[in-house]
Amino acid sequence: MTGFATAQVQAGHSVSSAAIGAIPPIHQTAAYEFASLAEAADLFSLRKPGIIYGRNANPTQQILEERVARLEGGASAVAVASGQAAVAMTLLALAHRGGHIVAARQLYGGTVDLLQETLDDFGIGVTFVDQDDIDAWRTAITPQTRAFFAESIANPIAQVLDIRAVADIAHGAGVPLVIDSTVGTPYLIRPGEHGADFVVHSATKFLAGHGSSLGGVVVDQGTFDFGADATRWPQFTQPYTRFGDLVLWERFGQGQAFAVLVKSKYVHDLGPSISPFNAWQILQGIETLDLRVARQSATALRIAEHLAQHPAVSRVHHPALAGNPWHDLAARYLPRGAPSVFSFDLAGPDDTAFERVAAVVDRLEVFRLVANIGDARSLVAHPASMTHSHFTATQRADAGISLSTIRLSAGLEDPADLLADLDHALAHADVRPDTLET
Numbered sequence: 200m201t202g203f204a205t206a207q208v209q210a211g212h213s214v215s216s217a218a219i220g221a222i223p224p225i226h227q228t229a230a231y232e233f234a235s236l237a238e239a240a241d242l243f244s245l246r247k248p249g250i251i252y253g254r255n256a257n258p259t260q261q262i263l264e265e266r267v268a269r270l271e272g273g274a275s276a277v278a279v280a281s282g283q284a285a286v287a288m289t290l291l292a293l294a295h296r297g298g299h300i301v302a303a304r305q306l307y308g309g310t311v312d313l314l315q316e317t318l319d320d321f322g323i324g325v326t327f328v329d330q331d332d333i334d335a336w337r338t339a340i341t342p343q344t345r346a347f348f349a350e351s352i353a354n355p356i357a358q359v360l361d362i363r364a365v366a367d368i369a370h371g372a373g374v375p376l377v378i379d380s381t382v383g384t385p386y387l388i389r390p391g392e393h394g395a396d397f398v399v400h401s402a403t404k405f406l407a408g409h410g411s412s413l414g415g416v417v418v419d420q421g422t423f424d425f426g427a428d429a430t431r432w433p434q435f436t437q438p439y440t441r442f443g444d445l446v447l448w449e450r451f452g453q454g455q456a457f458a459v460l461v462k463s464k465y466v467h468d469l470g471p472s473i474s475p476f477n478a479w480q481i482l483q484g485i486e487t488l489d490l491r492v493a494r495q496s497a498t499a500l501r502i503a504e505h506l507a508q509h510p511a512v513s514r515v516h517h518p519a520l521a522g523n524p525w526h527d528l529a530a531r532y533l534p535r536g537a538p539s540v541f542s543f544d545l546a547g548p549d550d551t552a553f554e555r556v557a558a559v560v561d562r563l564e565v566f567r568l569v570a571n572i573g574d575a576r577s578l579v580a581h582p583a584s585m586t587h588s589h590f591t592a593t594q595r596a597d598a599g600i601s602l603s604t605i606r607l608s609a610g611l612e613d614p615a616d617l618l619a620d621l622d623h624a625l626a627h628a629d630v631r632p633d634t635l636e637t
């Protein structure tokens with residue numbers, strides 16, 4: 200079973216009896232019965248693999264984990280309650296006590312909040328760098344650095360990361376590269392093939408694809424050797440005190456130890472478990488991932504080309520368009536096409552930007568004003584007043600967002616309806632500044 204589409208429909212699940220349903224069941228249970236006290240003791244001490252309680256794992260969740268690990272070409276995975284939880288668990292496990300993270304400044308707004316406020320509260324430092332400035336990654340490294348973090352394709356501007364270049368610097372410093380590939384999806388890009396050691400997803404977006412359920416996944420590619428510099432990674436190489444003298448790296452090894460640590464400590468202690476029902480919903484979505492993403496990417500490119508010709512639009516940020524600063528990286532890293540999440544700027548001055556954006560957005564009928572991406576429905580958002588409203592003007596400028604930037608996530612509707620909807624809104628919203636009321 201080697202094909203991507205076969206894996207997205209079947210990986211992680213096998214039907215062992217004719218009485219069992221063909222699709223994965225929802226194991227709606229909080230806890231599990233043990234065959235004997237001896238078995239319970241083995242499970243509680245990690246001597247035997249298995250599930251002791253629903254906070255740590257669930258059989259439906261395990262199918263999801265195996266399926267996403269397979270799609271990313273990874274060794275193991277952990278599914279949690281949201282993408283935000285997946286990022287937080289991953290970085291807490293790597294940064295451990297007093298660690299430092301070098302992160303792209305072009306990140307999802309929630310991740311910026313997590314890094315600069317909550318992880319800072321925990322004593323974990325962060326240095327943000329311009330992800331395209333390869334020297335800046337190298338300069339930001341400190342003796343405490345334990346991870347590099349970036350998105351394969353950022354949003355709303357759709358910058359494409361040179362994953363290989365950043366991975367080489369991380370590995371030169373002895374730290375792993377973590378890539379949030381939510382926008383990329385394993386269908387368009389597999390960061391592990393370009394040097395990433397951990398791949399994180401908000402499964403809420405394209406993996407689910409239906410916008411009904413939150414979830415997150417982190418995949419361990421099995422490439423990072425925490426044993427190579429043992430003193431730097433005591434969470435893997437020193438006795439895991441809650442399990443006596445157990446050493447995770449010795450017992451579970453490369454490709455598995457990270458998932459065991461995340462589940463038995465961080466998810467166990469902090470509690471962001473995925474519900475069986477949400478894991479099941481996301482599995483249903485994954486079965487059509489390649490079909491949806493291919494269609495959405497093609498639709499998005501058509502919209503981008505159309506908007507690039509439109510007089511009310513000053514700029515389209517889509518990396519497949521000629522002249523886009525990330526066009527060459529997109530050609531190299533995204534042979535199947537660019538993601539369906541991109542942005543465009545309305546023409547006109549900043550002081551009337553909000554009113555002009557509102558005039559367009561509020562006229563859209565097929566596109567929905569929703570703070571989400573990767574849904575079957577086409578969605579728009581206004582980063583400056585919505586997803587990135589916490590950003591300072593400098594952070595906004597660094598992220599490439601202007602006050603008139605509109606983010607678009609192309610869905611599965613008829614492309615002609617989407618184009619007509621945009622044309623109607625752009626034409627009826629009079630964007631000439633001299634006709635706006637003051």
Ligand SMILES: *Cc1c(COP(=O)(O)O)cnc(C)c1O
Nearest residue numbers: 281282283307379381401403414
């Ligand atoms: C949405 C998103 C997240 C957070 O995921 P949730 O499932 O909403 O918690 C993280 N990274 C990116 C790139 C996202 O788009």
